[in-house]
Amino acid sequence: MxxxxxxxxxxxxxxxxxxxxxxxxxxxxxxxxxxxxxxxxxxxxxxxxxxxxxxxxxxxxxxxxxGHSNPEIIKPAIEQIRTLQHTTTIYLTEPMLRLAERLSEVMPGDLSRSFFTASGTEAVEGALLLASLHTRRRRVVAMTNALHGRTRWAMNVTGSPMWRTDPFPLDHVDHLQFGDLASFEKHLAAHGDSVAAVIAEPIQGNGGIRVAPPGYWRNVRQLCDRHGVLLIYDEIQTGLNRTGKWFACEHDNVVPNIMAVSKALGNGFPIAAFVTTDTIAASYTRPGASTYGGNPVSATAALAVLRYHETNDxxxxxxxxxxxxxxxxxxxxxxxxxxxxxxxxxxxxxxxxxxxxxxxxxxxxxxxxxxxxxxxxxxxxxxxxxxxxxxxxxxxxxxxxxxxxxxxxxxxxx
Ligand SMILES: Cc1ncc(COP(=O)(O)O)c(C=O)c1O
Known part of the structure; x- marks a missing residue:
């Protein structure tokens, strides 16, 4: 008790x-x-x-x-609670930075720069902000039946009617049929030069465990490149070996420009991140901070999680x-x-x-x-x-x- x-x-x-x-x-x-x-x-x-x-x-x-209350994860986290529970990112602490370093090693391609938040929703919100900052474009493409979170922007890119509660939906978000390449190609042909990013779960979770048709993501990747549109993967459910690889995008050999991760990263400790390349990260230079993002306890737990995944394959x-x-x-x-x-x-x-x-x-x-x-x-x-x-x-x-x-x-x- x-x-x-x-x-x-x-x-x-x-x-x-x-x-x-x-x-x-x-x-x-x-x-x-x-x-x-x-x-x-x-x-x-x-x-x-x-x-x-x-x-x-x-x-x-x-x-x-x-697994629940895994001793190899909770022990270092409890030790961290005892020694230093919180400072926020205006001070230097090691766990968050070691975690960023470790994430850059497990992430695909050249995704190497992280911004830490406390929830998946915030990671999605940050990823969308970063895409707009980098491309200086406003429109976003999202997928039918997707789930991305509860804040204004994250809820608006959410396609699942059940989770779309905003009575005043944003007018610059377009939802396209998940897995339908023809509609994606047509949309980018018409609007590609004003689209900042497409955001998607590589395998839809809440949308009903939907795997896209073979070749879909590779074609999406090519079309994004052709139109200068960033590809944001929300791997908040699919990440961290859920699908048999560190990240689900590895099944398709597709590397996104920005990836959002959370959930299994903390194994119960609240932590999330959006991760991107050097070039895209360079567009976000004005001050950004999250009080609890990458806090020492969650970051220590996440480091233990990554180690546990690796040692136990x-x-x-x-x-x-x-x-x-x-x-x-x-x-x-x-x-x-x-x-x-x-x-x-x-x-x-x-x-x-x-x-x-x-x-x-x-x-x-x-x-x-x-x-x-x-x-x-x-x-x-x-x-x-x-x-x-x-x-x-x-x-x-x-x-x-x-x-x-x-x-x-x-x-x-x-
Ligand atoms: C794919 C996906 N993205 C984003 C979120 C939102 O994450 P959070 O509830 O941590 O804000 C969820 C939550 O279930 C999710 O499944």
């Missing part, structure tokens, strides 16, 4: 739902009709207030890739367990009704839930999600119709645990 008078431990889901209803802004959203109170995490599992164990196959949405782990998961889901899809074709890459996998007529079935997906939770597995749901049952477990998941996940799904579908 947490040793603090501020939190009354294990109040239970009913009391927490009451607090949520009374004290949060109603937009705050949660999964499940009967959500458990999660009180503890350990490796691939989380535990609720009744002591029930769940295999965490959604990782707080691609965050806990190294989490890229290969994601690839192998991803294949096992995909094989199992394909077998299920071939033998059960109501399932579409599984899709994804590495341990970023989606299974469409469909009705007897083959249409997207978000209601049934919710029912499966709830039953999986009751069976001890936390999965996710994505896609515009919220019907893509989504699995993004820790990259440390074992062969046996992956089998447990598939067994649970098999039993629930039965």
């Amino acid at each position: 947490p040793d603090t008078a501020l939190i009354s431990p294990y109040a239970g889901p009913d009391e927490l739902l009451r607090l949520k209803r009374e004290y949060l802004i109603p937009c705050a959203y949660h999964f499940y009709k009967q959500p458990p109170q999660i009180v503890r995490g350990d490796g691939c599992y989380v535990f609720d207030s009744d002591g029930k164990r769940y295999l965490d196959a959604f990782t707080g949405v691609t965050v806990m890739s190294c 989490l890229g290969s782990a994601a690839e192998q367990r991803g294949k096992q998961l995909m094989r199992g889901l394909c077998e299920l899809a071939g033998s059960k009704h109501g399932l579409g074709e599984p899709r994804g890459r590495g341990l970023m996998v989606g299974l469409p839930i469909i009705n007897a007529q083959g249409a997207d079935d978000g209601t049934q997906c919710d029912a499966i999600l709830e039953s999986l939770k009751d069976a001890g597995v936390l999965a996710g749901k994505t896609g515009p119709e919220r019907n893509i049952l989504t699995f993004m477990p820790p990259l440390t998941i074992s062969e046996t645990q992956t089998g447990d996940l598939l067994d649970a799904l098999y039993n629930v579908l039965d």
Whole structure:
């Protein structure tokens, strides 16, 4: 139990739902009709207030890739809390700078200069600002069903209707069909000289685990170069070995001009960054700062995360367990009704839930999600119709645990 008078431990889901209803802004959203109170995490599992164990196959949405409370990550972070918790970037501290150095080594191509923030949204916002500063252009191209964040600009490049709440959308953002090269080519032919950047997730996460058609990104890259448009990749979900490589763009051999990363970078500690080349970075010289961006605790944790990924070869782990998961889901899809074709890459996998007529079935997906939770597995749901049952477990998941996940799904579908 947490040793603090501020939190009354294990109040239970009913009391927490009451607090949520009374004290949060109603937009705050949660999964499940009967959500458990999660009180503890350990490796691939989380535990609720009744002591029930769940295999965490959604990782707080691609965050806990190294597992919950991983001692190799929390120990150095706790040590950092004890020695120096905060100064902000107007003072010199080492963890953030070592992290920038390390990121430049793992990033593809010549992406070598970082600006650190506390959330993915801010990294996207910063990436878009940088693109405008560098190109001196205003328009931005984004993709249908993308998710990029909650601030004004990040929400406006978000294509998913569910997350586009701004009542006064910006007029210089155009959304094009994800994966449709012809519309992209046509748009740049007409407006290319006023477009600062195209922003996209190389594999859409919240949009329903969508992988673009082969060759799409290489063609997008070429068209961007032809029109002087920057390519911004939002690898906030796909980065850090989720898809079997450090970054998903490596599957296509495409290097963006700016990349936004977050989530798994901190494995639960808030940190994000946008990373770019020397040349583009040189356009951002006026003062910029983030109070918590690259704070010593999160930066120390992120350094430990990168070391953990490397020493445990989490890229290969994601690839192998991803294949096992995909094989199992394909077998299920071939033998059960109501399932579409599984899709994804590495341990970023989606299974469409469909009705007897083959249409997207978000209601049934919710029912499966709830039953999986009751069976001890936390999965996710994505896609515009919220019907893509989504699995993004820790990259440390074992062969046996992956089998447990598939067994649970098999039993629930039965
Ligand atoms: C692809 C992508 N970009 C950006 C964000 C926003 O990140 P944050 O919630 O840390 O602001 C998210 C959040 O889920 C995301 O999935």
